[in-house]
Amino acid sequence: MFSKTFMDELFKPQTLYSHRTMKTVMSRLAHASIMRLNPASMDRLFELMLMAFKYQVFLCPRPKDLLLISHNHLDSIRDLVQDRPAVQNQVHETQRRLIETYTCLPPGELQLLRQTLLIFFQDYHIRMSVFMQSRVQNMNGRFVLGTTGPVPHGAEVPGLIRSVNKYFHFHEEVQRCQFPTGGAYTSAVREGSFDISGDRVLKLGTNIQCLAHLLLNYIPVTVWRQTECGPNPLAKEELNLLSRLMGTLQSESEPRPGPEKGFRINLFPSDREEDEADAEESWSGVINIQAMKVTPIRAEARVKARHCRWTGKRLIQLNCDIS
Known part of the structure; x- marks a missing residue:
């Protein structure tokens, strides 16, 4: 050493x-x-x-x-x-x-x-x-x-x-x-x-x-x-302040509003929510293409395209059946 x-x-x-x-x-x-x-x-x-x-x-x-x-x-x-x-x-x-x-x-x-x-x-x-x-x-x-x-x-x-x-x-x-x-x-x-x-x-x-x-x-x-005291209460007060600023939490001194709907913020979206939103999106713009040849081999291709709501791009899916 x-x-x-x-x-x-x-x-x-x-x-x-x-x-x-x-x-x-x-x-x-x-x-x-x-x-x-x-x-x-x-x-x-x-x-x-x-x-x-x-x-x-x-x-x-x-x-x-x-x-x-x-x-x-x-x-x-x-x-x-x-x-x-x-x-x-x-x-x-x-x-x-x-x-x-x-x-x-x-x-x-x-x-x-x-x-x-x-x-x-x-x-x-x-x-x-x-x-x-x-x-x-x-x-x-x-x-x-x-x-x-x-x-x-x-x-x-x-x-x-x-x-x-x-x-x-x-x-x-x-x-x-x-x-x-x-x-x-x-x-x-x-x-x-x-x-x-x-x-x-x-x-x-x-x-x-x-x-x-x-x-x-x-x-x-x-x-x-x-x-050895308990947790700091400032963390809870900061969260309450954030809720008041967004309008989702009313303080005791403020009058309660009428039946007005608030809003919800999700800072951490999960994959499950994205999948559910993706399943609701309907297919659009379906194009069928058929190709015939003299040979006994026939190919049929179907192209499906849809607009992705979360990306703004067009997604192309190809399904080919050969007989």
């Missing part, structure tokens, strides 16, 4: 893999060991891996912290292969290339990288029991953003607006105004280490089972209950 050939191909500048290509790579990596999975189990494993990584990217405090998540992944792998010095050297080399490639990127390119990953994951909403038990995923498979906890490194706790006088050289502060934020945010913690070894501080990218207990303190119960 950490061979030089594979890493060279992985770090090569290229477009994002498609879902099918990514699944093929994951399947080959899983079957590189003695483990063998049937197609159904492989599909489930692929979905779980995607949802776990989507959660980490989704809750990433800032784009630069994507590197800390990758370092946590590599640190965990290094701990698993402590008795394999050759594999540890490969992991060490991978972390070195990760630092050289991505540490120098500006925040704008890191944000573009994060947005590209989220676009790749946007159609996946698979429910995971560990996330649902920790109240970070609701029943429709979407994640819940908490309104508590520390703010990202380099940011201030929201809730304060400062007004300064722009005519002074040092921009003297002249007024302060506070506003409710709707959450319980705290000051930012120290920044994690981006070196090959060190304290990452960020827990995303570590064991999900251990992370689930920490998430219970940052996702309030009120947010979880709000996500």
Whole structure:
């Protein structure tokens, strides 16, 4: 997995893999060991891996912290292969290339990288029991953003607006105004280490089972209950509004009209309706042609033509009897 050939191909500048290509790579990596999975189990494993990584990217405090998540992944792998010095050297080399490639990127390119990953994951909403038990995923498979906890490194706790006088050289502060934020945010913690070894501080990218207990303190119960509410009534109101605009539904405040007939709109006609309409169309313009020859072979052809109401074209049917 950490061979030089594979890493060279992985770090090569290229477009994002498609879902099918990514699944093929994951399947080959899983079957590189003695483990063998049937197609159904492989599909489930692929979905779980995607949802776990989507959660980490989704809750990433800032784009630069994507590197800390990758370092946590590599640190965990290094701990698993402590008795394999050759594999540890490969992991060490991978972390070195990760630092050289991505540490120098500006925040704008890191944000573009994060947005590209989220676009790749946007159609996946698979429910995971560990996330649902920790109240970070609701029943429709979407994640819940908490309104508590520390703010990202380099940011201030929201809730304060400062007004300064722009005519002074040092921009003297002249007024302060506070506003409710709707959450319980705290000051930012120290920044994690981006070196090959060190304290990452960020827990995303570590064991999900251990992370689930920490998430219970940052996702309030009120947010979880709000996500479990019933269906949105706006959909029904939009359909009622469309019916009123067409005149097929009268509101309670409007007077009821007399015995006036409305109209009906069918947006999705079926084949059965087309067949019924086609059967009602009568035959027209029938032409009989008879050809006689000296030879005992006689051919009789009948040409029937009709106008198709739904195409506006003439349909020709030939029936030939040879005796």
